[in-house]
Amino acid sequence: MISQSGPQRYISDVTAYQQLPQYITELGVKRLVFLHGTKSLAAAQPYLADFPVDVTVTDVLFNGECSYEEINRVKQIVTAQQAQMIIGLGGGKVLDTAKSVATGTPLKLVLIPTLASNFAPWSALSVHYQANGEHIDHKIYKETADLMLLNPEVILRSPINYFVAGIADTLAKYYESELIFEQLPEEKYTTALEISRLMANKCRDVLLQYSSQAIADMKAVSLTHIWRKVAETIIVTAGTVGGWGDSYARSTGAHAVHDALTLFPETATLLHGEKVGYGILVQLAIEQHFDEIDSLLPFYREIGVPTNLHELNLDGITAADIDKIAAASADEETTMHLIPLPIDTKTVKQAMLVLEEITSATAKK
Structure with missing residues (x-):
């Protein structure tokens, strides 16, 4: 039996997002991929702090399903940008995609849930689907998130x-x-x-x-x-x-x-x-x-x-x-x-x- 209790660092507070720029700076990250949905970004935007000015941020819009095709697409972007960190912001499928991209790599993983619809932000697993929503499988990984940020004000206003x-x-x-x-x-x-x-x-x-x-x-x-x-x-x-x-x-x-x-x-x-x-x-x-x-x-x-x-x-x-x-x-x-x-x-x-x-x-x- 293998136990993985949760993220390395967890912050739950209305000011949680404000911790992110300093965290990025402390890790020395200079290039990151920011994966999110349209609605999730709109919900979180009023609370997000600016990224450090010396960090190159590649903005990636999630396609809606945690499919192997989407995971491979984001992996290609991460590789092309030589990213050191991936940030997933949104619901469970966005976060599961970020986890699938990061697993087995040196990428730092930051998860920012905008919904309270499942435990995806806490877990070391991803559930995978076909593009049409049919379930394929789930994978359990060796890593949990390096950082998980929960702003209750954002989730309170979710559907x-x-x-x-x-x-x-x-x-x-x-x-x-x-x-x-x-x-x-x-x-x-x-x-x-x-x-x-x-x-x-x-x-x-x-x-x-x-x-x-x-x-x-x-x-x-x-x-x-x-x-x-x-x-x-x-x-x-x-x-x-x-x-x-x-x-x-x-x-x-x-x-x-x-x-x-x-x-x-x-x-x-x-x-x-x-x-x-x-x-x-x-x-x-x-x-x-x-x-x-x-x-x-x-x-x-x-x-x-x-x-x-x-x-x-x-x-x-x-x-x-x-x-x-x-x-x-x-x-x-x-x-x-x-x-x-x-x-x-x-x-x-x-x-x-x-x-x-x-x-x-x-x-x-």
Whole structure:
């Protein structure tokens, strides 16, 4: 087991961006690549300090997907410019691209999240997609970011649906790891695994208790302690779960379902965390934790996380399509098989159908 706890340096403050120029100067960096999206740069621009005057900055607009084509494009720019640092500013796909470019190189890596939609800023992994949004794979790297800067004022003003998706994605940290931890022999528990499990429980407890108020605070553009607690749970606490727990606490069933759903263009408008949220329910149905499903459904409906195929834009789905999702989720190469249960296509399909019955019945109450 290999633990990578997080960035080498982490600053969370409304003045966090002001630390960047001095950091660049202290490292002696003279050439850097600045990778960002259009919207993310517009959101962060009022808070960004000027780069040092003696530093050559190559501005690169992100193309929208963390694909191998995009990674290679940015790598070519980095090489041509002889860059010493790459800065990724934006959502998870921008940051994952920057990580993929930097890994295995001497490049210094700076990550600046503008959304609280996942734990990408904290992690040492990247998720890769086709240009059309279909999931390909994920890679775990030997490096974490050298610096991560979080300005809560920027994230507070980001789209709320990304925040809600981040809540669902972070809940998965508990639900994807708990059965593994439950069945782990006591003698296998290292300090790292103990920290990982504690943080997974912390994710669940904070989000179930405070998410509704945090969403209300975000709608009011009010930088409260509760909102910040939830935002940093999504980015930081979630990152420590897999960071400390390695394969015992990374993606399992919920993310395997997410990956299968990306095969359907109808789900392309849904965010990563929304599909993972649905995947949590499928995983709980596989585990036959039906009481847990019943307890989560009111929370899902309150904050707006999909609970069934209709809410995934899959109204016209056929039996063959359900088979396709189930087969892709249960493929022997997926993280589904990290769950300590026998699982095949039939198991996943049955879980999906049972979930349809449960959500239909509870919606009528």
